[in-house]
Amino acid sequence: MVANAKARSTDFNFAEFVRRFWKKQGQNILLPVLGILLFLTIWQLLSSAGVTRLPGPLSVWTEQRTRELLLYPFYDRGGLDKGLFWQTLASLGRVAKGYSAAAIIGISMGVLIGVSPVLNKMLDPLFQFLRMIAPLAWVPIALIALQQNQRAAIFVIFITSVWPILINTAEGVRQVPQDYINVAKVLRISRWTYFFRILMPSALPYIFTGLRIAIGLAWLAIIAAEIVMTGIVGIGFFIWEAYQQSFLSDIILAVIYIGAIGLLLDRVVAYIQQLILPTGK
Amino acid sequence: MKVTPMLNQSQTLVLESPQQHSSDSFLSLTDVSKVYPTPKGDYVVLRDINLTIASGEFICLIGHSGCGKTTLLNMVSGFAQPTDGNVKLRGKSITEPGPDRMVVFQNYALLPWLTAFENVYMAVDAVHPGKPEAQKRAIVREHLALVGLADAMEKKPPQLSGGMKQRVAIARALAIRPEVLILDEPFGALDAITKEELQEELLKIWNDHRCTVLMITHDIDEALFLADRLVMMTNGPAATIGEVMEIPFPRPRDRTQIMEDPEYYNLRNYALDFLYHRFAHDVD
Numbered sequence: 001m002v003a004n005a006k007a008r009s010t011d012f013n014f015a016e017f018v019r020r021f022w023k024k025q026g027q028n029i030l031l032p033v034l035g036i037l038l039f040l041t042i043w044q045l046l047s048s049a050g051v052t053r054l055p056g057p058l059s060v061w062t063e064q065r066t067r068e069l070l071l072y073p074f075y076d077r078g079g080l081d082k083g084l085f086w087q088t089l090a091s092l093g094r095v096a097k098g099y100s101a102a103a104i105i106g107i108s109m110g111v112l113i114g115v116s117p118v119l120n121k122m123l124d125p126l127f128q129f130l131r132m133i134a135p136l137a138w139v140p141i142a143l144i145a146l147q148q149n150q151r152a153a154i155f156v157i158f159i160t161s162v163w164p165i166l167i168n169t170a171e172g173v174r175q176v177p178q179d180y181i182n183v184a185k186v187l188r189i190s191r192w193t194y195f196f197r198i199l200m201p202s203a204l205p206y207i208f209t210g211l212r213i214a215i216g217l218a219w220l221a222i223i224a225a226e227i228v229m230t231g232i233v234g235i236g237f238f239i240w241e242a243y244q245q246s247f248l249s250d251i252i253l254a255v256i257y258i259g260a261i262g263l264l265l266d267r268v269v270a271y272i273q274q275l276i277l278p279t280g281k
Numbered sequence: 282m283k284v285t286p287m288l289n290q291s292q293t294l295v296l297e298s299p300q301q302h303s304s305d306s307f308l309s310l311t312d313v314s315k316v317y318p319t320p321k322g323d324y325v326v327l328r329d330i331n332l333t334i335a336s337g338e339f340i341c342l343i344g345h346s347g348c349g350k351t352t353l354l355n356m357v358s359g360f361a362q363p364t365d366g367n368v369k370l371r372g373k374s375i376t377e378p379g380p381d382r383m384v385v386f387q388n389y390a391l392l393p394w395l396t397a398f399e400n401v402y403m404a405v406d407a408v409h410p411g412k413p414e415a416q417k418r419a420i421v422r423e424h425l426a427l428v429g430l431a432d433a434m435e436k437k438p439p440q441l442s443g444g445m446k447q448r449v450a451i452a453r454a455l456a457i458r459p460e461v462l463i464l465d466e467p468f469g470a471l472d473a474i475t476k477e478e479l480q481e482e483l484l485k486i487w488n489d490h491r492c493t494v495l496m497i498t499h500d501i502d503e504a505l506f507l508a509d510r511l512v513m514m515t516n517g518p519a520a521t522i523g524e525v526m527e528i529p530f531p532r533p534r535d536r537t538q539i540m541e542d543p544e545y546y547n548l549r550n551y552a553l554d555f556l557y558h559r560f561a562h563d564v565d
Contacts, residue, residue: 179390186358186378187407187457197403201394 059249060256066249080233080241084257090233091222092261094150098157099218106162106214107207110169114203120170131163135221139228149229153222160221161214165207172206173199208273215269219262235261306372307336308357308461308493313366315352325519326352330366332512332522336460337491341504343552344514344523345562350497351465353514357495358384358463370461380408383459385467389446391438391453397445398434401425401453408457424456425449428482444475451479455486462487464496468503477536480506488533501552504528505545506536513555516562523560526552 040057047056060066073085113120138159142152176199184194226236235254242250313330316323326349334340342350355361356368359378368375370382378384383404391400401421409417425434428448438446447467454462467483468476484507487494498504504511511526526548530539539545 179386179388180392182360182378182384182386183390183392185360186382186384187380187404188378189403189407190410193403193407197395198392201392 053248055249055252057252060253063249065247066253069250069253080231080237082233084235084238084254087233087235087238087254088257088261091226091235094153094226094234095157095218095222095265098154098222099161099215101154101158102162102165102214102218103211105158106165106210107169110166110207110210111173111199111203113166114170114173127163127166130159131167133159135160135217135224136228139225142225143229149232153225153229153232153234156225157218157221161218164213164217165210168206168210168213169203172203175206176202205277208269208277212266212269212273215265216262219258219265223258306333307338307370308334309369310353310356310363311366311369313353313356313363313368315349315356315361316364326517327521328519329521332525334493334495336493339487339494339507339509340496340512341508341510342495342497342512342514343499343501343504343556344520345516345556345560348514348517348520350514354384354463354465354495354497357461358382380404380457381459382461382463383454383457385447385450385454385462385464387465387467387469389438389450391446391449393438396435396437397425397430397441397449397452398422400438400449401456404453404457420456424452427455427486428452442475444471444479447471447479448482451483451486455490455492458490459492461493461495464494466497466499469499476503481536483507484534501549501556504552505530505548506534506539511552513552513560516560523555 044056044058046052047054047059055063060070069084073083075083076086113123135156138156139152142155142159143149146152146155180198180202183189184198189198222234223236223239226232226234227240229237231237235257239251239254242248242254310330310332314328315326317326318324330353342353344350352361356363357370357375359375359382362376375382391397392403395403398421401424402417405412405417405420409420422431422434425431428451430445430448430452433441433445436445438449441449451467468479471479480503494507496507505528508528511528513523513526514520515523528548529544530542
């Protein structure tokens with residue numbers, strides 16, 4: 001009897017749980033899914049009706065070539081003929097290198113500029129100017145200067161993503177609250193302690209804002225950079241190659257990869273940000 | 282036990298300055314004025330400030346906002362320099378902030394990414410870098426326990442109430458054994474009960490350790506309960522010390538006892554009269 005009552009109560013609770021969950025989350029899940037379906041349907045209709053030459057989203061499955069790419073992301077036939085996993089990984093590798101360099105240099109330069117008003121006056125106009133230059137405009141400069149696709153691609157990522165990190169770090173360092181500076185002064189805290197226990201923690205939220213903007217830019221930049229560079233493995237060049245050979249549905253699949261990876265990168269940095277800055281402070 | 286170094290200091294003081302009133306000139310402000318140059322001409326914040334404070338005295342400053350109380354304290358803590366005159370501690374001009382004149386800041390100024398323990402430890406470590414780790418940790422624990430925070434040592438400021446934050450700030454200030462403790466309206470943001478509790482704790486700690494205390498307040502009752510002397514400021518600009526009131530109640534003080542003393546109301550009314558009639562604030 002007891003067991004019965006228990007079972008019934010669990011049943012009831014479960015139904016209640018589903019009902020409550022639906023009430024709370026239903027709109028949060030249903031509406032975005034509805035939005036995406038609507039978008040894909042309109043696209044498919046436009047494409048089927050012949051309004052645009054662009055294949056509809058279903059072509060990712062119906063096109064034999066693209067279906068293989070979709071189902072076998074890990075194949076490797078040597079050279080540039082690799083599955084989308086390897087293409088994406090190659091691009092991500094470049095982003096990792098360029099972004100790490102941007103983080104290291106951006107944070108250190110940002111601290112220097114934030115601490116020194118002289119350096120700030122000297123360099124700020126230059127940085128404000130340089131950060132307005134689009135990634136693609138850097139590509140020919142990088143290729144001439146560095147003579148090599150791989151290095152040039154990494155440089156383009158670096159030069160695109162370093163500015164938000166640098167500028168936000170400098171701002172964070174300048175915004176250290178006067179109260180904390182006064183505490184450091186009255187206690188005559190050593191420079192070392194001041195730097196690691198007051199300045200950096202205080203600037204950290206700003207630094208992360210910079211890092212988060214930068215990861216998005218880095219990912220945008222690599223695609224742009226690879227498209228212009230011939231003969232390298234990477235999702236950007238993959239798109240260009242597919243375009244040259246009119247594998248149009250391949251492009252759609254690759255674009256889905258790019259969007260998904262970009263979203264993932266942003267989430268990862270946001271997650272790390274949340275781990276390190278627990279109270280949102 | 283902890284009082285010993287203080288005693289030693291006052292002994293050396295007596296030896297160093299053989300004048301009669303040596304203890305009177307522990308902390309002195311002589312003909313101090315503070316002027317800020319502005320495009321429209323000089324803005325005089327303070328003028329003709331003369332005040333001598335004995336070692337171990339508890340001084341409260343009261344006055345309407347804008348009368349330069351904080352500027353006055355900043356010249357003792359070393360965050361500001363007088364335009365004219367001089368501020369001396371043990372005969373030496375004050376030129377910069379230092380841990381011998383520790384400040385309890387108006388909004389606590391705790392580092393939110395450090396625990397209560399770490400906040401206090403940072404101060405102890407900065408002042409006594411050479412002491413063994415275990416001894417420094419013991420000092421921190423002792424002072425956090427002193428302000429009743431033994432159980433909250435590992436909490437970070439965002440998890441603490443306003444009263445608890447102020448306790449950490451006071452523990453941090455006391456842990457480094459300053460000669461002068463400077464408090465800028467420390468209890469202004471607290472509710473009435475917490476405020477009374479903290480006043481009593483501060484007084485008890487001061488009784489035990491006898492550092493010199495300079496404290497800004499807006500609360501006449503607070504000043505009457507805590508201070509030896511109440512410095513009443515005239516209104517700014519160009520504020521100065523209007524009057525200094527001696528508060529004669531014997532120590533250790535008991536709040537109910539002194540509030541039953543008829544003298545309490547004489548002093549209170551006198552101070553109120555000073556603030557709200559003779560130097561009424563016409564702006565707000």
